[in-house]
Amino acid sequence: MKNHAEPISLKRRYRRDHAIRLLLAAATLLVLVPLLIVISYVVIQGVNGLSWDLFTQELGSPSRARLGQPTGLVHTMIGTLVVDGLSLIMAVPLGIGAGIMLAEYPDHRLNPLLRLLNDTLNGMPAILKGLLAFALIVKPMGTFSGISGAVALGFVMLPIIARSTESALSIIPWSIREAGLALGIPRWRVVLSAIIPAAKVGLVTGTLIAFARAVGEAAPLLFTSFGNNYLPGHLSGWLLGPVDTLPQRLYSLAISPYQQWHEMGWAAGIVLLGLVIITFVTARLAVRRR
Amino acid sequence: MEQQKTPSTAETGEVRLETKGLSVHYGDAVGVREVSIPVYSNRITALIGPSGCGKTTFLRALNRMHDLTRGARVSGQALLDGHDIYGPGVDPVIIRRRIGMVFQKPTPFPTMSIFDNVVAGLKLVGIKQKELLAEVAENALRQAALWDEVKDRLNLPGGSLSGGQQQRLSIARALAVDPEVLLMDEPTSSLDPQSTMRIEELLAELKKQVTIIIVTHSMQQASRVSDYTAFFFVGDLIEFNTTTKIYTNPEQQRTEEYITGRFG
Amino acid sequence: MSVNPAAEQLSRTPPLLYRWLGDRIFAILVTLLGSLVMALAISLAVVLYWEGAAAIREFGFWGFLTGTTWDPALRLEFGALPFFVGTVVTSVAALALSFFPAIAVAIFSAEYAPRWLSHIIDGLVDLIAAVPSVVLGIWGIFVLTPWLRDKFYMPIFTWASEHHPAWLPIIGNPMGYGMATAVIVLALMIVPFTAALSRDAIRLVPAAQREAAWALGATRWEVIRMAVLPYARGGITAGAILSFGRAIGETMAVAMLIGNKNTLPFTLFGPAATMPSVIINEFREAVENLHLSSLMAIGFYLFLISLTVNLLAAYIQRRMTVGGRAT
Numbered sequence: 001m002k003n004h005a006e007p008i009s010l011k012r013r014y015r016r017d018h019a020i021r022l023l024l025a026a027a028t029l030l031v032l033v034p035l036l037i038v039i040s041y042v043v044i045q046g047v048n049g050l051s052w053d054l055f056t057q058e059l060g061s062p063s064r065a066r067l068g069q070p071t072g073l074v075h076t077m078i079g080t081l082v083v084d085g086l087s088l089i090m091a092v093p094l095g096i097g098a099g100i101m102l103a104e105y106p107d108h109r110l111n112p113l114l115r116l117l118n119d120t121l122n123g124m125p126a127i128l129k130g131l132l133a134f135a136l137i138v139k140p141m142g143t144f145s146g147i148s149g150a151v152a153l154g155f156v157m158l159p160i161i162a163r164s165t166e167s168a169l170s171i172i173p174w175s176i177r178e179a180g181l182a183l184g185i186p187r188w189r190v191v192l193s194a195i196i197p198a199a200k201v202g203l204v205t206g207t208l209i210a211f212a213r214a215v216g217e218a219a220p221l222l223f224t225s226f227g228n229n230y231l232p233g234h235l236s237g238w239l240l241g242p243v244d245t246l247p248q249r250l251y252s253l254a255i256s257p258y259q260q261w262h263e264m265g266w267a268a269g270i271v272l273l274g275l276v277i278i279t280f281v282t283a284r285l286a287v288r289r290r
Numbered sequence: 291m292e293q294q295k296t297p298s299t300a301e302t303g304e305v306r307l308e309t310k311g312l313s314v315h316y317g318d319a320v321g322v323r324e325v326s327i328p329v330y331s332n333r334i335t336a337l338i339g340p341s342g343c344g345k346t347t348f349l350r351a352l353n354r355m356h357d358l359t360r361g362a363r364v365s366g367q368a369l370l371d372g373h374d375i376y377g378p379g380v381d382p383v384i385i386r387r388r389i390g391m392v393f394q395k396p397t398p399f400p401t402m403s404i405f406d407n408v409v410a411g412l413k414l415v416g417i418k419q420k421e422l423l424a425e426v427a428e429n430a431l432r433q434a435a436l437w438d439e440v441k442d443r444l445n446l447p448g449g450s451l452s453g454g455q456q457q458r459l460s461i462a463r464a465l466a467v468d469p470e471v472l473l474m475d476e477p478t479s480s481l482d483p484q485s486t487m488r489i490e491e492l493l494a495e496l497k498k499q500v501t502i503i504i505v506t507h508s509m510q511q512a513s514r515v516s517d518y519t520a521f522f523f524v525g526d527l528i529e530f531n532t533t534t535k536i537y538t539n540p541e542q543q544r545t546e547e548y549i550t551g552r553f554g
Numbered sequence: 555m556s557v558n559p560a561a562e563q564l565s566r567t568p569p570l571l572y573r574w575l576g577d578r579i580f581a582i583l584v585t586l587l588g589s590l591v592m593a594l595a596i597s598l599a600v601v602l603y604w605e606g607a608a609a610i611r612e613f614g615f616w617g618f619l620t621g622t623t624w625d626p627a628l629r630l631e632f633g634a635l636p637f638f639v640g641t642v643v644t645s646v647a648a649l650a651l652s653f654f655p656a657i658a659v660a661i662f663s664a665e666y667a668p669r670w671l672s673h674i675i676d677g678l679v680d681l682i683a684a685v686p687s688v689v690l691g692i693w694g695i696f697v698l699t700p701w702l703r704d705k706f707y708m709p710i711f712t713w714a715s716e717h718h719p720a721w722l723p724i725i726g727n728p729m730g731y732g733m734a735t736a737v738i739v740l741a742l743m744i745v746p747f748t749a750a751l752s753r754d755a756i757r758l759v760p761a762a763q764r765e766a767a768w769a770l771g772a773t774r775w776e777v778i779r780m781a782v783l784p785y786a787r788g789g790i791t792a793g794a795i796l797s798f799g800r801a802i803g804e805t806m807a808v809a810m811l812i813g814n815k816n817t818l819p820f821t822l823f824g825p826a827a828t829m830p831s832v833i834i835n836e837f838r839e840a841v842e843n844l845h846l847s848s849l850m851a852i853g854f855y856l857f858l859i860s861l862t863v864n865l866l867a868a869y870i871q872r873r874m875t876v877g878g879r880a881t
Contacts, residue, residue, distance in 0.1 A: 008416025010384065017773040021666060027658030028675060031745050035682050038693050045696075097587025105581070114588050117595035123796075123864040124857065125803020127830050128598060131853045135601045155594065162591060188580030216686025219805040219830070223837050247688045251806060254692040262696065269689050280684050284677075358768060387771035397766040400876045401784035410780060411770035449876075460766070467770060 039273070046270025049263050059229040059244070065260035073268060075231040079146065079243040080275075083225055084215050086150035086239075091157035092207060098158075099165025104177075104191055122159035129155035130220025138224055146243035149225025153214040160210035168202025169195060201286055208283035212276050218247035227252060246272045306331040306501045307352065307389075307471055311366035314347050314356060321347035324366065325527045327520055329471070334493060334502040336516035336533065338509060340553065343522040345505045349473050352503065353389040354382040370471070387411070390469035394476040396456035398448030398463075405444040407459055411467035426466050433499065434462035435492040454485025458492070465500070472496070474504040478511070490515050509549060513537050521545045599857060606851030609844060618851060624816045626836065632848035634855065636818045640828040641859075643820070644733065644808065645801035648740035653794055656748035660790075663749075664756040665778055676753065683746035691810035694739050699730035699811065707734070707823050726821020731813035733826040739807050744797040751796060755789020756782055788874035795867035803860055805830035829856045 057072030064071040098118065102111055133152035138144055172195055180190035196203070221227075226242040227249060237243075246268055253265035307329040314321040322344035329335050337345040347356075354375060356362040367374045375385045398407045408427045409417075417423065427444070431437040436458040440451070451459060457477060464472060478486040493502060493515050506512050512519055513533060520530040521544075529536060529545045540546045547553060558564065603610075609632055610618055621633015663675045707728035714721045726732065759782045767781035783790070813825025814835050820826040827835075829852050840846045 010381065013383075013414075013773055013776070017775045020775045024658045024662040024666060027655045028662045031655050031659050031682075031742075031749075032675070032678050034742055035678060035685070037697075038685065038690065041693055041697055042689060094587050094591055097584050098591040101584045101588035105584070108585070110585070110588065110592070114592055117592045119868075120861060120864060121591075121595040121598065123799055124598065124860055125805065125830060127803065127805045127833060128602065128853050128857055128860075131605070131833070131850060132598050132601050135605050135850075136597075155598075158591060158594070186574075186576050188576045191580070212684060216684075216688070218686070218688045219834060222834060226838070247686055247806075250688045250692060251810070254688070254695055255810060265692050269692055272686055273689055276684055276686060277681075280681075353769065355765070355768065358765075383771050383773055385771075386769055391765075391769035393762060393765060393769075395762055397760075397762045399763065399766070399781060399784065401787070410767075411772075414770065414772050414776055414780070463766075463770070 042266065042269045042273050045263075045266035046268075046273075049267025050270065051267075054264070054267055058231050059249075061229065062256070062258050062261065065264065066258060071260075071264075073244075073246075073249065073264065073271075075228060076244040076246055076249045076268065077271070078231075079225070079228070079238070080215065080246045082238045083146050083149045083221070083243060083245050084153060084211065086147065087153035087157060087214060088207070088211060090150060091154040091161055091210065094154075095158050095161025095206075095210070096165050096203065098162040099169060100191065102162070102166040103169035104195070118159045118162050121155070122163065125219075126156050126217045127219040130222065130224055133220065133224045141240075143240070144224060144226035144242040145240050146225050146237075147239045149221045149243060149245065152220035152224045153217065156214045156217055156220065157210040160213060161206055164206025164209065165199075165203055168199040168206065171202065172198050201289075205283045205286050208279050208286070212279040212283070215279070216247055216272060216276050218245075218251050221245050221248040222251070246275075303333065304331045305329065306371065307503075308369045309352075309366065310369065312348070312351060312368055313365045314344075314351050315363045315365070316359075317361050320525050321362075322351070322522070323525045325520075326366075327527065327530045329501060329503055330518065331501050332497055332499075333517040334497050334504060334515055335518040335520065336512035337503065337505045337520050337522060338507070338512050338548075339522035339528075340548065341507065342524070344525040345520075345522045346475055347525075348522065349475055349503060349505050352471070352473055353386050353391050355391070357382050387415075387467050388469055389471045389473060390464035390467065391473045391475065392457070392460050392464050392477050395480055396453060396460045398451070398456050398459050400447065400449040402448055403445045404440050404448055404451070404459060407448040408462045408466050410463060415467070427462075430462040430466040433465050433492070433496060434458040435488060436462055452485075454481050454488065457481060457485065457489065461489075461492075465496075469500060471501045471503065474502065476505055476507060479507060486511075509537075521548060523548070599854075599861075602850060602854040602857050606847055606854040608847035609851040610854075612844065612847075618848075619855060622818055624832075626840070626842065626845045626848075630842065630844055632844065632851075634829070634848075634852050636816055636820075637827050637829040637832050637852060638855070639818060640733075640812075640820060640826045640831070641802055641856075644737050644740060644812075644826070644828055645798055647733075647737045648744055648801045649794065649798045651737065651741035652745045652797065653748060656745045656793070656797070657752055657790065659745070659749045660752035660756060661778060661783075664753050665774070665782070676750075679746050679749050682742065683750075687743070687804065687806035688810075690739055690743065691807040694735065694807060694811045698739065699735055702735055702738070703728060703730035711823070724822060726824025728823050731811055732822075732824045733812065733820055734823050736808045736812040736826070736828075739811060740801055740804055743804060743807065744801050747797040747800055748790070748793040751793030752786065752790045755786035755793075758789075759785045785876055788871050788876070791874055792867050792871035795863060795870060799860060799863040799867065802863065803830060803856065805834055809834040829853075 053070050053072040055072060055077060056074050057070045058075050059073060060071055098114060101108060102114060130152045132155060133148050137148035137151055141148065177190055177195065180194050181187065225245055225248070228242045228244045232238055232241050232243065250265055250268040250272060253261045253268060305328045310326050312325045313323050325348055337349060339345050350356055351364050352368055356364050364376060368376060370388065399410065402410065405427055408430055409423045412423060412426060428437060431440065436455060439455060448459060478489050490511065496502065504516065516533045518531070519533045519536045521528045521536065523544055529540060529542045536545060537549060540549060613621055613632060618632065618634055619638060620635050622635045623631045623633050624636060625631050659675065659679060663672045667675060707730065711725060711728040714725055763781045763785055764777055767777040772780060808828055809831040812827060812831055814827055814831065815825035816827055816832065833849050833852055837849055840849060
């Protein structure tokens with residue numbers, strides 16, 4: 001066979017190779033630099049707004065901020081903890097239960113349907129989950145409420161927790177379950193006392209990730225917990241009446257016409273971003289330490 | 291290790307490839323130590339030895355595949371037609387076109403058709419003319435004894451062939467770029483006996499076009515197909531000679547023990 | 555042979571109730587929880603349809619979707635076409651804008667970067683997905699929009715008004731809030747999905763495939779182009795479709811930046827609207843039952859679109875995986 005002439009010189013091929021490497025590096029920067037810009041702005045602008053007042057005062061009417069009177073977001077911070085905490089309490093048992101069903105009873109005939117529906121729910125925009133909570137809770141109750149917000153966020157967390165639970169449990173080899181059963185331990189005990197503790201890290205990580213996702217969602221809360229410029233008068237007001245939360249308040253402050261409220265918006269932003277990042281980093285570290 | 295004398299029979303032709311003190315190190319561990327052998331043109335040289343003896347490591351040094359492995363270091367020389375492939379300024383991409391390789395597991399590119407697989411190397415170099423590609427493809431497939439089986443279905447995906455056919459496709463792909471030397475790393479070890487036999491048959495024809503170096507863990511295969519054999523053991527070259535001599539009257543005791551199945 | 559000190563206690567079998575009933579109760583409980591999850595997923599579709607039924611009945615299934623008038627104030631007539639168009643255009647544009655950079659990041663991280671850099675890049679990409687939409691929204695309002703307006707929109711607008719005034723109706727209002735700004739932020743937000751799935755698929759390409767390409771005398775990029783990317787195309791496509799699905803449902807940043815105009819036609823720079831953005835903007839103020847029902851109906855259509863995209867993603871990924879293995 002003849003030695004074929006090479007129409008594209010090696011030099012050209014190498015030049016192309018080099019050019020592509022530069023292009024790929026440039027594209028990577030193009031993607032990552034805006035992220036860093038966003039975070040820097042949030043930190044720089046938000047840090048100015050961090051003050052003792054922010055964490056101890058209510059918002060009140062716009063005139064408070066405009067006139068320089070004490071104003072803050074304490075009701076927002078507490079509201080966020082209440083609503084998100086409540087939604088965790090609701091979503092975790094359901095999510096872990098579904099995950100156990102998928103992982104521990106793999107031959108259950110409902111499982112393909114469960115997996116399909118769970119994945120579908122996972123892919124649904126959060127705003128739809130807010131609409132669902134509105135229809136199921138707000139309408140019958142006749143009022144916006146903290147509990148409807150918690151339910152809406154629960155819908156967001158649920159499929160994430162179910163998925164990660166199934167994942168964490170499936171990683172544990174089936175032989176461990178068999179070993180437990182062979183010792184005469186009933187199935188339910190094997191799962192609760194042996195499998196779940198072994199999967200502890202994965203379960204916690206999944207919950208943290210779900211929490212980090214939900215805590216940043218504003219859309220579902222805008223028509224469930226709705227928002228409040230004041231602390232609820234009564235303790236039950238946190239659950240049964242409108243409640244302020246960080247992402248929803250951030251939205252309201254940003255689109256308001258008042259400059260002082262814009263500044264508070266940045267402050268809310270740095271708190272929210274901090275909360276999300278700390279949760280994420282914790283989840284990552286938990287995995288690494290395994 | 292004592293340098294093996296090259297055989298003095300009249301059979302030897304010119305030397306195509308020659309290593310001088312070639313060693314491969316992985317970090318502190320030695321893969322292969324100071325190997326110096328000649329590889330004769332248009333002959334088949336077999337590399338044999340028990341697993342882990344370094345024969346594959348040595349083979350991969352011959353087309354600079356170790357460049358891609360982190361922590362691997364090659365020292366010594368490998369001379370292709372007198373020029374060291376590890377010399378300063380030598381481009382490994384050029385070397386790999388002149389010294390081709392067929393791997394243990396057949397690896398056709400699954401998303402390409404049979405035809406595209408065969409001419410993949412040509413397209414890289416910029417050859418585009420359809421007639422030329424078709425001609426080269428047919429030649430390569432004939433050399434690989436696959437043409438008759440696939441000539442009517444060149445457009446089918448590469449993955450649709452049987453294991454033995456896929457391996458012959460891989461051989462055709464390597465041949466299409468017109469290499470001077472073909473390295474084969476246990477090319478039949480994942481194939482059934484029928485396919486193995488077919489490939490061994492085509493090797494006899496193939497060596498008229500290319501110089502072949504084949505790693506094999508089957509002594510019988512080495513004795514069937516090769517002209518020269520090099521026996522490796524734990525990273526050292528123990529003996530190199532014509533295949534006949536190695537199998538009938540080896541000079542080293544270790545060689546004899548391996549040949550007679552005492553270990554390995 | 556010595557006797558096990560606990561032999562006596564071991565020989566006592568636990569009560570039947572503990573064993574058998576415990577298992578039954580556990581299984582039932584778990585199934586109940588799983589079924590509840592399924593019920594919730596189904597109820598999403600049912601409730602959205604139920605709540606939107608009034609509007610759908612009033613205007614017809616297709617009539618509602620293709621109606622171009624959205625008038626909650628005067629005529630109480632609701633047609634969702636502007637928002638449908640807005641959603642489709644912004645999502646397609648965002649995907650187009652983000653696709654190649656996302657793949658590039660995946661390739662760079664998986665094939666070119668040293669391990670430590672790769673970890674950092676992957677972490678940062680995942681961080682993009684973690685930033686809440688409202689945070690990007692506030693940054694978009696106070697930082698990006700003025701910058702785009704001053705550096706791009708106004709110059710282009712003035713240039714066009716001098717040289718190609720015929721283009722002005724297409725270019726639109728350069729004030730800043732509008733389709734272009736929303737698309738840019740949306741593109742950034744959806745990069746992580748394509749990048750992560752592509753990166754995973756690329757990493758799964760077997761070494762043997764790469765080596766075969768190297769052995770033919772290919773350069774590094776040629777190995778990627780010839781052996782890696784085709785093999786990984788299932789994961790890459792799934793990532794792109796997933797990104798698209800996220801773009802469709804993305805609400806807050808879009809609502810804050812898109813300017814909120816409820817009528818077609820939309821322009822390049824000028825205000826527009828999407829299905830999620832109109833729900834956000836009008837829901838809290840909606841009083842009329844038909845208005846609320848129409849917004850819910852938009853939610854229902856959004857659900858259908860999202861469902862279709864998700865199913866499509868799963869189907870295409872299955873079709874494009876090599877040899878049935880997940881890529």
